[in-house]
Amino acid sequence: MGVKALYYSERDGLDMALKNPDKMLFASKAEADARDKVLELSEEIITFLQRKVGGLSEELAEQCALAIAEEKELFTRALKKPELLNEAAETE
Secondary structure (H helix, E strand, C coil): CCCCCCECCCCCCHHHHHHCHHHHCECCHHHHHHHHHHHHHHHHHHHHHHHHCCCCCHHHHHHHHHHHHHCHHHHHHHCCCCCHHHHHHHHC
16 A cells, blocks of 8 residues: 655644545645645635624635635636626536
8 A cells, every 4th residue: 555645734724624635635735835825815804804894703704705715816807807706607
Protein backbone atom coordinates (compact mmCIF):
# COMPACT_ATOMS: atom_id res chain seq x y z
CA MET A 1 0.00 0.00 0.00
CA GLY A 2 1.31 3.43 -0.90
CA VAL A 3 1.46 6.60 1.12
CA LYS A 4 -0.46 9.67 0.04
CA ALA A 5 0.03 13.18 1.41
CA LEU A 6 -3.05 15.32 1.88
CA TYR A 7 -3.10 19.04 2.59
CA TYR A 8 -5.66 21.27 4.28
CA SER A 9 -5.88 24.87 5.43
CA GLU A 10 -5.28 25.38 9.14
CA ARG A 11 -8.06 27.97 9.00
CA ASP A 12 -10.51 25.13 8.25
CA GLY A 13 -8.93 22.88 10.85
CA LEU A 14 -8.25 19.18 10.53
CA ASP A 15 -11.58 18.07 12.02
CA MET A 16 -13.57 20.21 9.60
CA ALA A 17 -11.38 19.12 6.66
CA LEU A 18 -11.95 15.46 7.52
CA LYS A 19 -15.71 16.04 7.71
CA ASN A 20 -15.68 17.73 4.26
CA PRO A 21 -12.85 16.04 2.37
CA ASP A 22 -14.19 16.87 -1.11
CA LYS A 23 -13.90 20.62 -0.47
CA MET A 24 -11.22 20.86 2.21
CA LEU A 25 -8.60 18.17 1.59
CA PHE A 26 -6.15 18.66 -1.27
CA ALA A 27 -3.55 16.62 -3.07
CA SER A 28 -1.16 19.56 -3.42
CA LYS A 29 0.13 22.32 -1.18
CA ALA A 30 -0.74 24.87 -3.87
CA GLU A 31 -4.43 23.89 -3.73
CA ALA A 32 -4.43 24.13 0.07
CA ASP A 33 -2.72 27.52 -0.13
CA ALA A 34 -5.38 28.72 -2.57
CA ARG A 35 -8.10 27.60 -0.13
CA ASP A 36 -6.29 29.43 2.67
CA LYS A 37 -6.27 32.64 0.60
CA VAL A 38 -10.02 32.30 0.02
CA LEU A 39 -10.58 31.91 3.76
CA GLU A 40 -8.33 34.88 4.52
CA LEU A 41 -10.32 37.03 2.09
CA SER A 42 -13.54 35.71 3.59
CA GLU A 43 -12.48 36.82 7.08
CA GLU A 44 -11.85 40.34 5.83
CA ILE A 45 -15.18 40.42 4.01
CA ILE A 46 -16.97 39.29 7.21
CA THR A 47 -15.47 42.23 9.10
CA PHE A 48 -16.43 44.61 6.29
CA LEU A 49 -20.02 43.31 6.08
CA GLN A 50 -20.55 43.46 9.83
CA ARG A 51 -19.29 47.05 9.86
CA LYS A 52 -21.40 48.15 6.87
CA VAL A 53 -24.63 46.17 7.36
CA GLY A 54 -26.31 46.77 10.69
CA GLY A 55 -28.02 43.80 12.32
CA LEU A 56 -26.30 41.22 10.12
CA SER A 57 -25.88 37.99 12.04
CA GLU A 58 -22.42 36.46 12.26
CA GLU A 59 -23.62 33.25 10.59
CA LEU A 60 -25.15 35.08 7.64
CA ALA A 61 -22.09 37.32 7.32
CA GLU A 62 -19.89 34.19 7.20
CA GLN A 63 -22.05 32.55 4.54
CA CYS A 64 -22.13 35.69 2.38
CA ALA A 65 -18.42 36.36 2.78
CA LEU A 66 -17.42 32.82 1.85
CA ALA A 67 -19.68 32.89 -1.22
CA ILE A 68 -18.11 36.18 -2.35
CA ALA A 69 -14.55 35.01 -1.62
CA GLU A 70 -15.05 31.72 -3.46
CA GLU A 71 -16.31 33.64 -6.51
CA LYS A 72 -13.85 36.53 -6.37
CA GLU A 73 -12.91 36.20 -10.06
CA LEU A 74 -16.58 36.47 -11.03
CA PHE A 75 -16.99 39.55 -8.83
CA THR A 76 -13.87 41.10 -10.34
CA ARG A 77 -15.27 40.63 -13.86
CA ALA A 78 -18.72 41.80 -12.72
CA LEU A 79 -17.32 45.18 -11.70
CA LYS A 80 -17.02 45.84 -15.43
CA LYS A 81 -20.06 43.85 -16.55
CA PRO A 82 -22.61 43.46 -13.69
CA GLU A 83 -24.93 41.07 -15.53
CA LEU A 84 -22.23 38.38 -15.25
CA LEU A 85 -23.26 37.81 -11.63
CA ASN A 86 -26.50 36.18 -12.66
CA GLU A 87 -25.66 34.69 -16.05
CA ALA A 88 -24.27 31.54 -14.41
CA ALA A 89 -27.44 31.10 -12.35
CA GLU A 90 -29.58 31.26 -15.49
CA THR A 91 -27.68 28.41 -17.12
CA GLU A 92 -27.88 26.08 -14.08
